[in-house]
Amino acid sequence: MKINIQQVITELAKPIVEDLNYELVDVEFVKEGANWYLRIYIDKAGGIGIDDCQAVSERISDILDEKDPIEQSYYLEVSSPGLERPLKTERDFIKYKGELVEIKVFQPIDGKKIFEGELVGLIDGKIVINQEGKTLEFEKNKVAIVKRAVKF
Incomplete structure (x- = not known):
């Protein structure tokens, strides 16, 4: 059975993001060129800053190291979804x-x-x-x- 990485990461990240008073907007796991990227998009009223991204990145990085749900190497990116983000949910x-x-x-x-x-x-x-x-x-x-x- 193939594991849906995005779903697994969403389940791991959501409680962390919400505990820090942010909204988990989206999770992407994509290959670009030779590299894999795990992108986690967060939001809050008033917008997201670099300190917000760093706080979430540090907490999520710890749980990813502990649970190790992704086999291959990847880059973790935490960012704002931007003003023109797609509406999905x-x-x-x-x-x-x-x-x-x-x-x-x-x-x-x-x-x-x-x-x-x-x-x-x-x-x-x-x-x-x-x-x-x-x-x-x-x-x-x-x-x-x-x-x-x-x-x-």
């Missing part, structure tokens, strides 16, 4: 309700693959936005990515 759709989002779909809809609007929410498996007074719904499984659209 139901909690994300609740948290960012009312904010401007960008939706990219796999297949064009009326010749378009990118849509922008105010997030209404995730309702019955559909991502719902308000675009200039018009409600648009997208089947979640047909959406490549949903992220906050940050305007400067």
